[in-house]
Amino acid sequence: MNKIKIKTEDQVKVLAGDHKGSEGKIVKIFRSKNLAIVEGVNMVKKHNKPSSQNPKGGITEQEAPIHISNLSLLTSKGETTRLGYKMIDGKKNRVALKSDEII
8 A cells, every 4th residue: 555645734736537737725535545535626416315404405515535646735836746755853854856845
């Protein structure tokens, strides 16, 4: 199993698929399936049965997961980059390989 280098709250860009080019913040990561939910990307309609909280039921929109291989981390300048790690003052830090900035 590959190591997942992106974390929740990271800004990412979608590299492939129907939502290619869209950007957003990671809300949740499913590590066992290598999937992530990105805020406002890959919206699907979900049909809800009537319940006590929602007596009428209806259709709601929510984010569906995207495979991690289709996501790329964004730097503070908004460009896509890969991630590396560097030891700085005895601490392991995540570093953008393109710009060498600490994330």
